[in-house]
Amino acid sequence: MRNRTETSDLTQADFDFVRTLVKQHSSISLDDSKGYLVSSRLLPIARGRGFESVAALITHLRSRPHGKVHTDVLEAVATTETSFFRDFHPYEALRDQVIPDLIRKRRESTRMLSIWSGACSSGQEPYSVAMVLRQVIPDIDTWTIQLLASDFSGAMVERARKGVFKQLEVNRGLPAHLLVRYFDQHGASWWLKDEVKRMVTFFQQNLDREWTRIPQVDLVFLRNVLIYFDVETRRRILRKVRRHLRPDGFLVMGAAETTLSLDDSFRRVQFGRAAFYQPGEGSGQ
Numbered sequence: 263m264r265n266r267t268e269t270s271d272l273t274q275a276d277f278d279f280v281r282t283l284v285k286q287h288s289s290i291s292l293d294d295s296k297g298y299l300v301s302s303r304l305l306p307i308a309r310g311r312g313f314e315s316v317a318a319l320i321t322h323l324r325s326r327p328h329g330k331v332h333t334d335v336l337e338a339v340a341t342t343e344t345s346f347f348r349d350f351h352p353y354e355a356l357r358d359q360v361i362p363d364l365i366r367k368r369r370e371s372t373r374m375l376s377i378w379s380g381a382c383s384s385g386q387e388p389y390s391v392a393m394v395l396r397q398v399i400p401d402i403d404t405w406t407i408q409l410l411a412s413d414f415s416g417a418m419v420e421r422a423r424k425g426v427f428k429q430l431e432v433n434r435g436l437p438a439h440l441l442v443r444y445f446d447q448h449g450a451s452w453w454l455k456d457e458v459k460r461m462v463t464f465f466q467q468n469l470d471r472e473w474t475r476i477p478q479v480d481l482v483f484l485r486n487v488l489i490y491f492d493v494e495t496r497r498r499i500l501r502k503v504r505r506h507l508r509p510d511g512f513l514v515m516g517a518a519e520t521t522l523s524l525d526d527s528f529r530r531v532q533f534g535r536a537a538f539y540q541p542g543e544g545s546g547q
C-alpha cells in the first residue's frame with residue numbers, strides 16, 4: 263500500500279520550488295505560512311497520478327520541462343472561491359445606478375457597453391453581471407454588449423464556459439427569481455439558459471502578461487484577485503487597468519480591497535454600500 267502523503271512531506275526546498283513556479287507563472291505570492299495550503303492542494307494531484315507523496319510529485323516537477331502536470335499544480339494552488347452576486351452591494355449599485363447611468367450616456371452615441379471580468383473563476387461573476395444587464399436594459403437586443411471574462415486557469419475558463427452549476431453553487435447568492443428565470447434544472451445540476459450564456463466570451467488571460475484581447479472598457483471587475491499578488495504586481499496591474507478603462511468607467515474590486523496606497527490616480531466613488539474606482543485625470547496615457 264502506498265504511504266499517505268503527510269503535510270510534513272514538504273521540505274523548505276520543495277516549498278520554495280513550488281513558490282517560485284507559482285510566482286513565475288501565475289504571479290501569486292506564497293508566504294511561508296502557505297506550506298499547508300500547498301501541500302493539501304497538491305495531494306489530490308499526487309494521488310491521482312500515482313505518486314507516493316507530494317514530495318515525489320515535486321521531484322517529478324523538478325525533473326521535467328514545463329507540461330500538463332505543472333499546469334495542474336499551478337491551477338490547484340490558485341484559490342478559486344467565488345459565488346453569484348458575491349457581496350451583493352456592488353451588484354445592487356450596478357443595477358440601480360451604474361448601469362442606468364452608463365446606458366443614459368451611451369444611448370445617443372455608441373449604444374455599446376464593454377465589460378471585463380479579469381479573474382472570473384468558474385463564471386459566477388460575469389454571469390451575475392449578464393443577469394443584471396438583462397434586468398436593467400429593456401431593449402438590450404438593440405445594444406452591442408461586449409462582456410468578456412478571463413482567468414489564468416484554463417480549467418476554470420473551460421468550466422465557466424459550460425455554464426453548468428451544482429445545487430450548492432446556485433444556493434450561494436443567486437436570488438430564487440433569477441434561478442427560475444435564467445436556469446434549467448438537469449438532474450442535480452443547473453444549466454444557464456443560452457440567452458445569458460451567449461452574452462459572455464471566455465478566454466485565458468494572465469493578468470500579469472500582455473492584455474492582447476482587452477479593449478477599452480466601461481467596467482473592469484478585478485475582485486478578490488489582487489490580494490494574491492505582491493504590491494509591485496498589484497501596482498503594475500492597476501496601471502494597466504487605467505489604460506483600458508474609459509474615463510467615465512469604473513474598476514470594481516472585492517469588498518475588502520481598495521486602490522488606496524497602491525495607485526493614487528483612482529478616485530473612489532461610493533454607490534450606497536459599494537465603492538467603485540474611477541480612473542483620474544491623466545489616466546490612459
Ligand SMILES: C[S@@+](CC[C@H](N)C(=O)[O-])C[C@H]1O[C@@H](n2cnc3c(N)ncnc32)[C@H](O)[C@@H]1O
Nearest residue numbers: 288340342343344381383414415468469485486
Ligand atoms: C478568489 S477567485 C475570485 C473570483 C471572482 N473574481 C470573485 O470575486 O468571486 C481568484 C481567481 O483569480 C485567478 N487568478 C489567480 N492568479 C491570476 C492571474 N495571474 N491572472 C489571472 N487570473 C488569476 C484564479 O484562477 C481564481 O479563479
